[in-house]
Amino acid sequence: MITIEFLGPIAQEDITIEANSLQDxxxxxxxxxxxxxxxxxxxxxxxxxxxxxxxxxxxxxDRVSLxxxxxxx
Amino acid sequence: xxxxxxxxxxxKEILAQWYDEEYQANYGAFIPFVGIVRExxxxxxxxxxxxxxxxKNWFDSWQEKVRQRGAKLRMAHSKGDVRVHESSYIAAxxxxxxxxxLELIDAFVEDFKANAPIWKYDVIQGKRxxxxxxxxxxxxxxxxxxxx
Numbered sequence: 001m002i003t004i005e006f007l008g009p010i011a012q013e014d015i016t017i018e019a020n021s022l023q024d025x026x027x028x029x030x031x032x033x034x035x036x037x038x039x040x041x042x043x044x045x046x047x048x049x050x051x052x053x054x055x056x057x058x059x060x061x062d063r064v065s066l067x068x069x070x071x072x073x
Numbered sequence: 074x075x076x077x078x079x080x081x082x083x084x085k086e087i088l089a090q091w092y093d094e095e096y097q098a099n100y101g102a103f104i105p106f107v108g109i110v111r112e113x114x115x116x117x118x119x120x121x122x123x124x125x126x127x128x129k130n131w132f133d134s135w136q137e138k139v140r141q142r143g144a145k146l147r148m149a150h151s152k153g154d155v156r157v158h159e160s161s162y163i164a165a166x167x168x169x170x171x172x173x174x175l176e177l178i179d180a181f182v183e184d185f186k187a188n189a190p191i192w193k194y195d196v197i198q199g200k201r202x203x204x205x206x207x208x209x210x211x212x213x214x215x216x217x218x219x220x221x
Binding site: 007030 | 108121122124126127130150161162182185186187188189190191192193194203204205207208209210211212213214215216217218219220
């Protein structure tokens with residue numbers, strides 16, 4: 001099981017799912033009408049390291065963080 | 074040297090402290106940037122969420138980059154509410170020479186805007202509203218929209 005956490009303005013509790021790669025997470029989130037409008041603007045981190053490929057493998061206990069568009073300062 | 078502070082920053086105290094701590098380190102240039110919340114569109118304040126683990130990684134990679142030019146970065150940012158005309162962000166570059174410091178403060182503040190994991194909200198009549206239009210997707214955003 002992996003945990004998906006939603007950072008910043010996405011009002012959504014953490015979700016725990018079975019997933020072996022980020023592609024599995026993408027497939028899961030694309031089915032959720034509340035979350036799908038966010039997907040093209042989210043950056044992704046696995047255990048606090050930014051990810052650059054959907055092929056990134058996931059292991060039991062991993063935490064996938066979703067980061068919406070940012071604006072510091 | 075990254076500091077996260079609840080509520081507004083005190084530029085007078087922070088800049089004085091940074092100056093006191095650095096002026097004997099033989100840097101020839103100290104270039105600070107102070108961000109001040111502007112009164113605009115009826116806002117009372119801005120409010121910030123920060124994801125600190127990734128902010129720290131981002132800042133550390135910048136520190137390493139500027140270290141290779143003999144320079145050093147310092148940064149302070151608010152979390153929570155910061156009222157109009159208060160400060161929410163201070164960054165500074167210290168460098169042996171002015172040219173590197175001027176270039177680095179420009180590049181650092183621009184990349185900060187685009188890639189530091191900080192979310193901004195307008196506070197209007199006590200309500201916190203995500204500043205979506207002013208926000209930028211981080212580098213590499215959009216992976217999850219790709220179809221299998």
